[in-house]
Amino acid sequence: MSATFRYRALTLSVLIFGAIPAIADDLKIGLIAPFSGPSSDAGGPEMESGMRAYLKIHGDTVAGRKIVIIRKDAPSPAPDVARRLAQELVTRDKVDVLAGHIFTPTAIAAGQVSTQAKVPMLIMNAATSGILAKMPYTARASFTLAQTTAPLARWANKNGIKRVFTVVADYAPGIDSETAFLQELEKSGNSAAGSIRVPLDTIDFASYIRRIQDTQPGAVFAFLPASDQAKNFIKAFREAGLDKAGVRLLAEGGMVHPAISMTLDDDAIGTVSSHHYSDDHQTAVNAAFVAAFKTFSPGGRAPSYIAVGAYDAMEMLFQAVKMQEGKLDPDRTMQIWREMAWESPRGPVRFDPASRDIVQNVYIRKLERKNGALVNVEFETFANVDDAGRQ
């Protein structure tokens, strides 16, 4: 880095922040996520507990700087709210790093602020493909839907499952997963028995279930938001006796994360899903994470994929601050993140330097009851899948 650039960066930071950031200060993280409203159940608190679990295991100070989390409530995907919150965090709270985002629209809005102010940002969930291209100071510690669904189609092909019916929610992530799944099916000459895009306000799935029954498919692939929709669909699937009629349910893993499978109970057992994280993952790193997480979560609930995204974002932040001895230069930070590889609770992960997305294992799991609790037991691994679902 040249002296001129350093001077410019300093001038810029003086202009933007109004002060030269002191080095021994607290390390402030601006967390934008839903802390109220219907999305908060598996939203902000889940992320914060994941972050706190990391701090519990690794200590709350890195290179002499104490971690401070500043929460900002973005209850819905509204981009204008997220942009305002990100601006507040950068100008008033003078955060060192932006983080969070359950929803893609809030990630894009805050990403614009991150780009203009050169404040690094870590996405902990928001899984729509291709959004990082226009955000040079953002890296995604979570996953993309293409990444987690393509392996499920590959698994269906491998196991000779023919005539899969796809049901997805009619919004960007749903269409991402439908596209990824169908493309993968077609690669082995397989085709869909039918495809339905369900409006996001759907409550009663009876009509869609009847359409599925009419075509008598070998399996149903579903991706619906990890909330009532996922629950109501799985319930309706069972209620109609589709599983007894020999139709397999293949779900995007978010649909059966702990908070959901807990309320579905027996109705969800046997669901095959694909995802990058299960709290049942058998490693020491994960055991430590699950134990630490349970001390923060309501009712000692197991961590979801959202919590692990938050945990790994902390790992990235710690690594960057350590390597810069307490500083967090935006360009150097992005360079460090691009080259990172580590052992996450989800398994071995590394970054794709070009896309700034995680390359990780995607596991095929089956929901089972184990010691009284419902867990997604991993039984097959697709190793090193990139953000487009390629291996």
Add this chain to the structure above:
Amino acid sequence: MLAQFIGVVLDGIAYASLLFLISVGLSVTMGLMQFANLAHGAFAMAGGYMCVYAMQALGLSYLAALPIAFLFSMVLGVILERLLYRRLYSASHLAQVLFTVGLLYLSMGLAVLLFGPGAQAIHLPPFLQGQIAMFGTQLSVFRAFTIIFVLIVALGLAFVVRWTRFGARIRCSVDNRAAAIGIGIDVDKVMTYAFALGSGLAGVGGALGVQLMGLDPSFPLKYLAYFLLIVVVGGAGSFIGPLFAALVVGVVDTAGRYYAPVLGSFTMYFLMIALLLIFPHGLVGRAR
């Protein structure tokens, strides 16, 4: 083809039954006092949570939890009507709307506080699970149960309204409030009873709805449009109106999703607009 059509219609009727059960109380209070109780769904939610609580914490069976949900919402209705609602009967519509919207958000906050933000679920007894074959199609046992349950309630309600003195008082108070007061009917008391009954029915609807509509703290807001739609299309103040309106909403919504899934909810809302243009005072309502 015919079997599928019957199946879709039956699913729609089951959905409509629930919507009717929850909305009918709203129709009566709107007809009686011209009071738009936007917090009406909160009573349905209260019934739903009571049902979940009775089954999970008290270990009661589903069939025992339903009347408890009814009683709980009814008592809640009486208390709130006596303490709060009656103070606003003569207030402006804006004040009423602000008050009931406030109550709506209060109920949602309270639900988060007591039960957490997540959705609740119940476990149906084995005899309500599974499918039955009828008219060459399959219908889930629970949906059949819902239809029969609501049919019995609706017949009971029709009997009360048509053949009892209480029903006569309600009809009289709705039709002509001044005359009702003139012949010595205590309209305030009629209102309290009607409010209690409506809240109770909403409570039982909410309890039945846990399975088909889901239950979480956003319930009263999420379905508010449906409840209002049914009352407005049916005609405020009547019992039969909401029944027709609920059937139209339930069946058209379900059939629309089956036959034209691409259109989403468009089919239903289009029909609603058309119906309101043709019958501006509701299907059985009258101009006031």
